[in-house]
Amino acid sequence: MFSAWMVGIEDQPHRSGEICLIEVFGHTVDKGRAGIGSGVHPFRDPELTEEFSADPRMIDVSERHVYAVDWRPGRVDFFIDGVRYRTVEQAPDYPMQLIIGVFDFPASAAAQTPREVPELTVHRVTGRPN
Secondary structure, three states: EEEEEEOOOOOOOOOEEEEEEEEEHHHHOOOOEEEEEEEEEOOOOOOOOOEEEEEEEEEOOOOOEEEEEEEEEEEEEEEEEEEEEEEOOOOOOOEEEEEEEEEEOOOOOHOOOOOOOOOOOOOOOOOOOO
């Protein structure tokens, strides 16, 4: 799985919401398609509601892509390669930190066969102030 998400810094317990920019599980990748997860998780933020999905899309995730969000008060737009594919009409209103990760699940059935070690290459991370 590879993922990039922004999560509240929890300097106060309710400032814990998440904007999931991109999440792809390896088992969803097949013949130029992948389940692209994105959305908002509230965790302990009472102002947010769960709004996340991992819809299948025609995309080769082994190729280079630009994943982006436009995060504004009350709204988050999600983009792949400059094309908006989702809008969520809610947004955290506090500082957040960006986390980028690649995960392996060695206990899964797929892990029982020889395979390559997961790798994620990040070419650039940018941000713009509001």
